[in-house]
Amino acid sequence: MDKILRINMGAAGGPKAKTEAVGAYAGLGGRALTSSLVAKEVPPTCHPLGEENKLVIAPGLLSGSAAAMSGRISVGCKSPLTGGIKEANAGGQPSQMIGRLGYAAIVLEGKPADDTLYRVFISKEKVEITPDPGLKMLGNYAVVEKMKAAYGDKVACISIGQAGEMKLSGASIAFTDMEQRPTRHAGRGGVGAVMGAKGVKVIVVDDSGCPVRAPQNPEAFKEANKAWVAGLRKHAVTGQGLPAYGTNVLTNVINEAGAYPTKNFMWGRFDTCAKISGEAQAELENARGGAGSATHGCHRGCVIRCSGTFYDKDGHYLTKQPEYETVWAHGGNCGIDDIDAIAMLDRLDDDFGLDTIEMGATIGVAMEAGVIQFGDAQGAINLVKEVGKGTPLGRILGSGAAVTGRCFGVERVPVVKGQSMPAYDPRGVQGIGVTYATSTQGADHTAGYAVTANILGVGGKVDALKPEGQIELSRNLQIATTAIDSTGMCLFIAFAILDQPETFQALLDLINGFTGAKMTGDDVTTLGKNILKLERDFNLKAGFTRQMDRLPDYFKREKLPPHNVTFMVKDAELDQVYNW
Amino acid sequence: MQTATERELRLRVAAGGLARFLPLLGQGVRVTGASGASAEQFIRRELAIAADYLNERIQTVFLDGKAIDDLGAAEVGDGSTLALSAAMPGLAGAVLRRGGAYAAMRRQISHEGRGAAAGGGTVRVRVKLFNLVARELGPDLLTRGVWVSAADLRGFLDRLGAGLGSICRAAQWQGRPVACRAAAGRLPAEGWVLLRITED
Numbered sequence: 215m216d217k218i219l220r221i222n223m224g225a226a227g228g229p230k231a232k233t234e235a236v237g238a239y240a241g242l243g244g245r246a247l248t249s250s251l252v253a254k255e256v257p258p259t260c261h262p263l264g265e266e267n268k269l270v271i272a273p274g275l276l277s278g279s280a281a282a283m284s285g286r287i288s289v290g291c292k293s294p295l296t297g298g299i300k301e302a303n304a305g306g307q308p309s310q311m312i313g314r315l316g317y318a319a320i321v322l323e324g325k326p327a328d329d330t331l332y333r334v335f336i337s338k339e340k341v342e343i344t345p346d347p348g349l350k351m352l353g354n355y356a357v358v359e360k361m362k363a364a365y366g367d368k369v370a371c372i373s374i375g376q377a378g379e380m381k382l383s384g385a386s387i388a389f390t391d392m393e394q395r396p397t398r399h400a401g402r403g404g405v406g407a408v409m410g411a412k413g414v415k416v417i418v419v420d421d422s423g424c425p426v427r428a429p430q431n432p433e434a435f436k437e438a439n440k441a442w443v444a445g446l447r448k449h450a451v452t453g454q455g456l457p458a459y460g461t462n463v464l465t466n467v468i469n470e471a472g473a474y475p476t477k478n479f480m481w482g483r484f485d486t487c488a489k490i491s492g493e494a495q496a497e498l499e500n501a502r503g504g505a506g507s508a509t510h511g512c513h514r515g516c517v518i519r520c521s522g523t524f525y526d527k528d529g530h531y532l533t534k535q536p537e538y539e540t541v542w543a544h545g546g547n548c549g550i551d552d553i554d555a556i557a558m559l560d561r562l563d564d565d566f567g568l569d570t571i572e573m574g575a576t577i578g579v580a581m582e583a584g585v586i587q588f589g590d591a592q593g594a595i596n597l598v599k600e601v602g603k604g605t606p607l608g609r610i611l612g613s614g615a616a617v618t619g620r621c622f623g624v625e626r627v628p629v630v631k632g633q634s635m636p637a638y639d640p641r642g643v644q645g646i647g648v649t650y651a652t653s654t655q656g657a658d659h660t661a662g663y664a665v666t667a668n669i670l671g672v673g674g675k676v677d678a679l680k681p682e683g684q685i686e687l688s689r690n691l692q693i694a695t696t697a698i699d700s701t702g703m704c705l706f707i708a709f710a711i712l713d714q715p716e717t718f719q720a721l722l723d724l725i726n727g728f729t730g731a732k733m734t735g736d737d738v739t740t741l742g743k744n745i746l747k748l749e750r751d752f753n754l755k756a757g758f759t760r761q762m763d764r765l766p767d768y769f770k771r772e773k774l775p776p777h778n779v780t781f782m783v784k785d786a787e788l789d790q791v792y793n794w
Numbered sequence: 795m796q797t798a799t800e801r802e803l804r805l806r807v808a809a810g811g812l813a814r815f816l817p818l819l820g821q822g823v824r825v826t827g828a829s830g831a832s833a834e835q836f837i838r839r840e841l842a843i844a845a846d847y848l849n850e851r852i853q854t855v856f857l858d859g860k861a862i863d864d865l866g867a868a869e870v871g872d873g874s875t876l877a878l879s880a881a882m883p884g885l886a887g888a889v890l891r892r893g894g895a896y897a898a899m900r901r902q903i904s905h906e907g908r909g910a911a912a913g914g915g916t917v918r919v920r921v922k923l924f925n926l927v928a929r930e931l932g933p934d935l936l937t938r939g940v941w942v943s944a945a946d947l948r949g950f951l952d953r954l955g956a957g958l959g960s961i962c963r964a965a966q967w968q969g970r971p972v973a974c975r976a977a978a979g980r981l982p983a984e985g986w987v988l989l990r991i992t993e994d
Contacts, residue, residue: 450851450881455926464886466820466924470877471890471903472859483859489953493925494817501814501957520883638886645889645899662885683898691885691896706883712895776859779902 215273215318215427216240221334221343223412224265224324229332231341236318241729243275245301246700246745247319248290252299253748258755262294262404263381263411265325271312271372271417272320274702278313278427281435281724282443285309285513286702287389293403295383295572295614296631296656298753302405303699305512305521306389306398307370311421312336326413331379335365337420349415351376353565353602354388354396361418367394373416375567376602378406382612383632384572384601385410388564391512397534398512401569402658403633404614430730438723443517445717449710456520456706457509461538462492464637465546472777473642474542475635477549477588478578479628482639482774484546490553495535496522498553504529518706524557533561536570539659542637543574548581549588558595566602568612573598575615575634583622626772631656631762640765641774641781648688648783652763652791654749660705662691684783689791696749697742701725743794750792763788802939802988803947803977804966811961812933812993818950819928822875822920824941824986829915833857833876834865841921843931852927853881854890860905863893867907870919877922939990944981947989951978963994 218239221231238254239247248270260266269291276284287309293300312320315338326332331350335342349357354375361371370390377385385406388396400406429435447453455463465487468474472482488494499508499522506523512534522535536544536557544550544559563570577594580586585607586593600608610621615634619627628635633656640647649662698705703721711718718735725733769781807814827840833855837843843852848865855862856877862868870876881887889896897904923931951958962974972980981987 450853450926451883451887455880456883458929459925461883463925464882464884466922467854467877467879467882467890468886470856470859470879470922470924471861471900473886473900473903488817488821491817491820493820493928497814497817642903643886643889643900644902645896646885648899659885684901687896687899709881709883709887712888777903782902 215243215278215313215316217316218319218321219317219336219341220321220323222324223322223326223332223414229326229343231343239318242700243277243318244272244286244288244303244700244702245290245696246741247272248288248301249299249745249749251319251321252290252292253752256292258292258752259757260292262292262297262408267292267408267411269322269405269408269412270319272318273309273313275700275725276728277309277702278311279429279728280426280515281439281728282446282515282517283704283707284702285515286704287312287400288699288702289387289400289405291405291408292756293405294381294407295404296633298631298656298756298758299654299749300403300405301655301699302400302402304387304389304398304400305516305704306391307513308372308389308419309702310514311370311419313427314421314424315419320417322409322412322414325411330413331415332413333361333415334417335420336417338423346415351379354567355565357416358390358394358396361416362394365418365420368422369418369420370394371396371416371418373567374406374409375565376604377567377612378410379415380604380609380612381407381410382601382609383407383617384569384576384612384614386567386569388567391534392514395534397564399564399569401571403656406567429728431727434723435727438720438727441720442717442724445714445720446517446707446710449713449717451709452518452706456518459492459496460520460522460535462495462536462541464538465491465541466493468638469546471642472774473639474546475628475637475639476546478547478582478626479639480626482642483776484551486551487546489551490541490545490556492538495541495553499524499535502527502529504531508535510535516704518704520706526554532557533564536560539637540570540574543571544577544594547574547578548594550591550594552591555591555595559598562595562598562602566598568598568601571636572614572634573611575628576611576618579615579618579624579627580611580622582626583624585622626768627766629657630765631758633657639774641769641779642777644781644783645684645687647765647769647781648684648788648791649692651765651788652688653692654746654753660695662688662695685787685790689794693739693742693746695742696745697738700741700745760789763791799969801982801986802968802990803981805962805974805977805989805991806964807961807991807993808963809994812936812991814954814957814961815936815991816928816932818942818946819923819932819935821946822922822943823935824918825921826916826918827870829872829917831870832866833862833868833870836870836876836919837865837878851880851930852878853892854879855892857905860903861890861892861900862905863897864907865892868905870917872917874917875920875922877924878927879924880926936989936991939988941986942989944983944985944987947987948978948981
């Protein structure tokens with residue numbers, strides 16, 4: 215991956231593509247590359263939908279190689295949802311294919327002179343940018359079907375649905391999976407709106423004739439990959455829990471902890487969550503059967519296989535197995551306990567190109583406003599369809615929870631920096647609240663997800679029982695997560711690394727065997743810190759202040775049943791997160 | 795007072811059918827034990843769970859919704875709810891893990907631990923088994939028989955709907971045969987029911 219493909223959508227005479235050497239971004243992948251490029255090349259005060267913003271799509275450091283779990287892809291830009299820097303990532307096939315084509319990144323720049331919609335085709339031989347008005351206001355599924363008809367069933371697609379075309383701040387970018395379905399989304403922050411602003415409906419990637427990327431040290435790489443896979447397979451989470459139940463295995467546990475945000479964050483428990491738990495979902499999927507029902511990978515080379523395929527009661531494909539965040543957002547958060555309805559909402563989100571977390575949180579706010587009642591599954595489906603149709607109500611909802619809250623006069627809007635909180639109430643798990651408040655990305659659980667922080671030795675060993683530990687832990691987790699995001703590895707590797715030092719060593723050996731570098735745990739930490747600093751600086755220049763590193767006031771005031779806790783971390787403590 | 799048989803539902807299901815009932819264990823089964831026991835003693839003694847399994851597989855334990863770090867220090871009282879889970883993914887999984895490196899992040903919902911009270915009486919505890927723990931311990935429990943809330947069981951059987959007909963081979967309520975699909979309708983409106991399931 216020694217080159218970058220830049221496509222200037224605003225070039226005189228129409229969009230122009232040029233390939234250049236990776237240059238200053240050499241050795242970077244995933245979030246490290248997207249954030250470095252955005253920080254260096256995008257004016258922090260620009261309009262996110264304007265010509266100065268850039269959309270950066272970067273595979274991970276090891277994408278395109280034989281390394282297991284290396285298929286995550288990062289998307290970076292200035293976010294229309296948060297107004298700050300954004301990195302959203304996804305699984306699917308494109309990362310491996312772009313890696314094999316040799317691109318460290320694809321960058322969409324400029325802005326077309328009119329509202330012409332384009333498709334981009336990238337192969338070993340050529341890059342074609344073609345106006346394609348026939349794609350206008352199509353959903354992701356229909357777009358992919360058209361591309362399949364035009365280019366065959368071996369290509370991968372990166373596309374936006376109607377929401378991206380309408381430049382709504384809740385819009386995602388879809389990446390096709392192994393079955394060529396647009397089910398993997400870079401969901402957060404409205405990255406789909408930026409792609410829409412660039413006038414690009416779909417990027418088709420064809421890696422025919424491109425070999426798997428070769429490691430610098432084949433023997434060391436092969437051995438490390440073997441140890442890496444063995445480590446992931448033997449761990450209870452990555453080898454058993456996730457394959458059996460998917461991420462939705464968390465529903466029962468978070469609910470039991472009283473930290474499951476219910477009915478727009480009013481309660482910490484959802485009485486009927488058992489109906490939508492991972493256990494119930496997996497048993498239902500197993501009973502309905504079908505290919506890849508309860509256990510399935512989201513890209514080739516995945517050994518955890520936390521996903522699945524959801525078939526309706528008649529056995530027809532509906533969507534991929536909805537993840538925990540989706541089941542929560544459209545389920546418990548809206549008082550909905552019908553797993554088939556939640557799967558339908560997931561399908562609609564994927565088709566229209568919407569972030570499921572943002573949409574679920576938004577509908578929760580709309581329910582609180584009285585637009586529909588909590589628990590009204592069909593009403594929720596209808597609201598998402600409003601977004602797809604682009605009605606005035608739909609455009610408000612598609613712009614996210616913060617906008618919807620303002621339009622309907624709701625105070626209880628669970629956002630930080632304009633982005634909706636995910637499925638963990640910060641009053642229950644306050645350390646996650648610290649991350650929601652202070653992340654460069656807006657409220658984001660994955661910003662501090664890498665539980666490897668202590669293994670990496672980020673900030674030294676923190677005493678878990680020390681009161682102030684939450685600040686240090688959140689800081690360290692954010693640094694570690696940034697580093698893992700930069701490798702392009704799936705974050706679910708974290709538990710195996712946390713518990714099995716030999717598996718962490720295998721990861722380092724894998725990276726070193728591939729790149730020929732001699733990266734240590736300290737280097738990984740330094741990388742994470744450097745990227746976070748770049749992101750933080752960008753946000754400061756964009757106008758962010760420390761007052762934006764806060765949760766909404768009601769989290770400090772309203773007690774969350776059943777434990778009746780409020781968010782107790784002081785503002786002064788939050789301000790210490792970036793003091794390292 | 796009713797005998798166990800008077801509140802007993804027996805189901806015989808097709809091979810593989812028992813797994814469909816495992817999510818029911820996540821809603822809780824009633825277990826009676828001696829009072830004054832710590833969570834560890836209760837789990838070992840009343841649930842007959844081996845020490846190795848407890849230490850290695852059961853990574854997250856809640857007592858009345860609060861995450862326990864020291865199983866020996868938390869007393870199980872009458873009416874308590876005890877929930878057992880295997881290791882969970884992600885940060886939340888790490889945070890909720892007992893004695894984990896990230897326990898500080900959920901300090902407000904951690905069980906503070908109390909010394910076990912004097913014994914002598916009995917306690918009735920709602921035990922919830924989640925995920926792999928339910929999958930691994932559930933089949934034996936269901937075969938031996940578990941006390942479940944009648945309302946939970948009725949709701950669960952209703953949700954199985956037509957699926958129940960395809961896996962259920964025979965049913966008995968209060969010792970008398972009933973049609974599988976009619977079983978839910980025979981259950982009392984409230985209280986607890988002894989459920990035993992055998993698999994062909």
